[in-house]
Amino acid sequence: MEVDKGKGEAEETRKVAEADRDTVTLKSSDGKLFEVSKEAAARLSTVLAGMIAGGSIDDNGTDLKQIGSEALENVVDYCNKHANSIPSAALISSSISFNTAPFKEPEEWERKFVDRLSHDALFDLVEAANFLGMERLLDVTCHKISEMMKGKSPDQIREVFNIKNDYTKEELEEIRQELAWAFYDD
């Protein structure tokens, strides 16, 4: 692989761990280092794949200034778990169906993975996944957020996510009119 050429020089400056060949080191905004398998990182994150292909991976830890250590730990954890689970090829949607949902339901372990996260950790992870271009992780986390909203009234959603209602009464009434269908109670 061409990546190895670029890495040759870097290897001299740093003592090489055995696993170094197939892992990349990522550095969080607060300077913590995490290792993740190169294969999983490239497969799950378009940004990391681009960095690996472009040789811009730093063996002393690739700086990811936008991502805190807790979120990065979750990202790495997700990558490792993903590598262990059997990848399913069901992403191709069936030939014709009106519900051409490009999104595949999260698998059991993915569900558990996001369920254990705290509120803030979940949003940190969404942002990290977005930053790293991790489509599948974005799907899973957004799915979790949507589940937290399902079946709730606007008031309840505001409470869960701490959203401030900055509408005036008149504006609110106008919107309620437009979206009457959504608020029809039997």
Add this chain to the structure above:
Amino acid sequence: MSIPTALFLKRRRGREPGASARYSVCRAGGAGPSVMARRRVRRPLGAGTSLVARSRAGQILLRRRPLAACREDRMSALPDDLLRLVLDRLDTRSALGTGMLSRRWAHLPRELAALDLRAVDMLPPRYHRLLGLYMDIRNNATVLHYRSGTLPKLAVDIRRYERRAMRAFTSAMESFLEGRPRRRINRLSLDFFTIGNAGCCMNRLVAEAIDAWGVEELEAVAKPSFNRQQGPPHGQDGIHSFPSHGLCKEPRASRLRSLKLGGCVLPPLHEYGALTTLILQGIPDSTPVAAYEGVFTLCPQLQTLHLISCSCRTSRGVSLTVVVDSPGSQIRELVVDKCKYFRKLVLKALPCLESVDSEQSVLRVY
């Protein structure tokens, strides 16, 4: 509910001045603005009070409702495209409802790429219970269950629920269309009962969706109301019809790729140049043979055609034969299912055909 709890706690601790102030600081993050506003009027908060926010009251609240504790609004801070990812995973009603949350959210529901507008959602659970009961009694009428008059009475209630639901649905759709808000929608799925004059509104919705919203996948399914379902399946009653000029005003400019029509008279479809997938379901007896044949010959760009529970009979109930002779057709996939009132579907020329799925008795291939 936040407000009753808040009021209750306030009353209990009302006489301790410190606790009450601290409490209100902590609530400032989570409570509705109305509560906040009222408290602000009574006693403006000093800057120092926020430092002692981790009071006993605050911790109790934190423990009780970890999600509603004082923290920032992470959700609204997400960029629009992420919020859209979240909304795409919600059902249409909930997704539209988020427009109510705050100004930040107001424009998002208008940008939903897919809408499922279903009159059935307007029906209360009781409707489904009654319907189940009706079927149960009718199918296994035991002496215990059956009392004369029970069934008609149930039917009256069921019909009333349907009429009410459809009235509410129609008026909701009217206000949905009002002012013709700009939308960009890929997929619209609409289902409704053919009751009263609801059809007009549905036709407007379909036309607006194709002409103005640029819908690519459209599903419009009309269901007969309850008494029609129970009556003889013949005739025009309970069948929806689109305006004589067709589904929309400018079919040639439409982006429609995929169309499913159910329970309606077949409208002219030959001008939808981008249409490649067509599913017809429950097209009524009265549809002339030429209309079916026209689908094959006049829509040469079609690649997939499903005919489900479609029929073609004379007014005396004689099934007719549909002959398909369309050398220019590009149809690759043909499904004919439950079309027992086709006498025969004769395929003479369909050059691109790759797969046929059908009951043998109906289909003849030459």
